[in-house]
Structures are given as structure tokens and as C-alpha cells.
Amino acid sequence: MIENLTWSQKSVFELRLPLGKYADLCIPPEEYLLDRFRLGEGGKEVFTSEAAMLLTKIHPIIVWSTKNYCVFGLRTLFIASSIIPTATISVGILPPNTPESKIADFILTDAWLTRLAFSTKMPEGNLFGSWKEMPKNLINALSPGLDLTVKDLAKVLSISVPTLYRNSGTKK
Secondary structure: OOOOOEEEEEEEEHOOOOOOHHHHHHHHHHHHEEEEEEEOOOOOOOOOOHHHHHHHOOOEEEEEEOEEEEEEOOHHHHHHHHHHOOOOEEEEOOOOOOOOHHHHHHHHHHHHOOOHHOOOOOOOHHHHHHHHHOHHHHHHHOOHHHOOHHHHHHHOOOOHHHHHHHHHOHHH
């Protein structure tokens, strides 16, 4: 599907979200489990800069045209542009002769595969289950904003504590 992809180092601030007719094809922010990157009174990070850099390697960004419009890895770009806007990262670059007719398909494919691969039946419960198993020092290193009490985590996820436990399949 993607032939002749090259890799280059780019500053995150050079990368752009799709505009115009392509913007409506992306996953809307309200579908994200967490749509903000600082939590609580102290404004602790949901993603540290190290975690955001790791994310750009695990789920790379692919851009198109000289304006660097992101067509794959839109969620990664959303996070990276908020957390590490001045960082230089490796991005895939589609050839300049990639037909515009394919760009919409690529953006839709990104939205579809992101939902298919990373969505869960009960995202809050699954996040909570993983949160309970993660060593606290790793949570603090990657996501200090999620070093919360169970009650506060439920509040951040906009569900009740009993619902959090019920959806995670864990006992209190």
C-alpha cells in the first residue's frame, strides 16, 4: 500500500494535521480515552517527554507533501505536538507524486486501523487493569499524571469506582 517510503528527521512543529476535506476523516478528539495531557492540581503529565518520544518510535508518523501533512500516526502527532513540539523525530515521507486520491484512503485507514488495533471493549476497565499491574515507578517515569488513587483515576475517566472495578474484572 505504501511504496517508496523514505525516512527523514523532522521537528515535530513542522508536522501538520490534515486540513480541509481531509480533516473530517480523522478520529475526533472526543473519541480518545484521554484528550488532555496534564491531570490534577499539580498538572502532572499523562505522557512524559520520554514516553512521547518512545511513542513516535513505536507508532511512527508518516507525512505527505512539502507541507508535511500527517496521514498515518495522527494520534501520535496529537500527543507529540502537545508534549514534545520542538523535538526532532524520525518520520516516514510519502513520495511527492502520491496521488491525492490515495491520501483520503490513507487517513481513513489510519483511523480504522487505530480503532481496530487499539480500541478495547471496555477501555477504562482495561486501562485500570493495566494500571494496577504496572510498577508504580514505571507509571511515574512514563505517566506521572496517572499516579492517582483509584477514586481519582475513576474521576479522570469519568466513571464510578464500582464501574471501574466491574469493567476491569478485578476485585476491590
